[in-house]
Amino acid sequence: MKSRDSFPQQKAVVLSIALIFSFRMLGLFMIIPVLALQENTYQNFSPFLVGLALGSYGLTQGLLQIPFGILSDRYGRKKLIYFGLILFTIGSLIAARAETLEGIILGRAFQGAGAISGTLLALLADFTGEKVRSKAMAFVGGFIGMSFMLGMILGPLLSQNFGISMIFKLTAFLGLAGIMIMFIFVPERSSKYRNLEVSLDSSILRSTFLDTNLMRLNLSIFMLHFLLMSYFVILPVTLIDELGHTEEYLPFLYFSLIGGGFFVMLPFMIWSEK
Numbered sequence: 001m002k003s004r005d006s007f008p009q010q011k012a013v014v015l016s017i018a019l020i021f022s023f024r025m026l027g028l029f030m031i032i033p034v035l036a037l038q039e040n041t042y043q044n045f046s047p048f049l050v051g052l053a054l055g056s057y058g059l060t061q062g063l064l065q066i067p068f069g070i071l072s073d074r075y076g077r078k079k080l081i082y083f084g085l086i087l088f089t090i091g092s093l094i095a096a097r098a099e100t101l102e103g104i105i106l107g108r109a110f111q112g113a114g115a116i117s118g119t120l121l122a123l124l125a126d127f128t129g130e131k132v133r134s135k136a137m138a139f140v141g142g143f144i145g146m147s148f149m150l151g152m153i154l155g156p157l158l159s160q161n162f163g164i165s166m167i168f169k170l171t172a173f174l175g176l177a178g179i180m181i182m183f184i185f186v187p188e189r190s191s192k193y194r195n196l197e198v199s200l201d202s203s204i205l206r207s208t209f210l211d212t213n214l215m216r217l218n219l220s221i222f223m224l225h226f227l228l229m230s231y232f233v234i235l236p237v238t239l240i241d242e243l244g245h246t247e248e249y250l251p252f253l254y255f256s257l258i259g260g261g262f263f264v265m266l267p268f269m270i271w272s273e274k
Contacts, residue, residue, distance in 0.1 A: 037236050052101075078182060160247050
């Protein structure tokens with residue numbers, strides 16, 4: 001990808017990967033603020049099962065990231081990304097048809113089993129040089145951030161007007177859209193090579209798992225996601241039952257909180273980068 005003629009293709013690949021990331025994240029983020037409010041929708045409803053439904057995606061996603069990376073090194077990035085998006089779509093359809101929270105847990109677990117986040121970033125690294133890779137990663141991160149804010153707003157709106165199953169149906173559609181984008185805009189690599197920055201050397205896998213710094217990092221990330229999912233088991237119910245807000249008000253409340261938090265963090269982010 002060094003020739004000048006390849007730059008438009010390189011930009012198309014980066015944009016495609018950013019869109020696939022945002023489609024997947026949007027579908028996942030939309031369900032977070034509303035699942036705890038579905039007491040009258042699903043059988044066997046309980047806060048414990050709500051927590052499992054929210055967290056099952058992250059569990060299977062985390063467990064399968066390394067296997068997907070190994071297989072993508074061996075069989076190619078696009079094949080594994082297709083497979084992951086198919087699993088994501090199947091999980092969305094399972095959740096859309098579910099009548100119990102156990103069905104939602106199963107569907108979310110299938111969604112997470114399409115653990116292609118690392119493979120997508122590896123594909124991004126394959127198509128970008130060192131000079132532009134940081135900018136490309138930041139571009140993708142910006143799309144993920146926007147999808148989070150949009151998901152917090154769209155989730156309550158869709159749930160209130162069309163039912164929670166519509167969120168999962170839309171998520172399945174976004175998964176299929178991701179497959180089409182990958183097929184149309186991301187070319188196959190003409191030659192395979194080992195990218196030492198993103199490929200996995202199996203000989204150092206054991207030492208990687210036992211590295212104390214990485215163990216602390218992984219534990220910190222786990223606790224961060226655990227607390228975030230726990231928070232959304234409690235927050236929607238608290239806002240409505242205890243603070244008296246209506247469900248129609250939730251999109252505006254989430255937008256003000258997340259948007260306000262972003263502007264509070266922005267100066268610190270700029271200062272940290274400098």
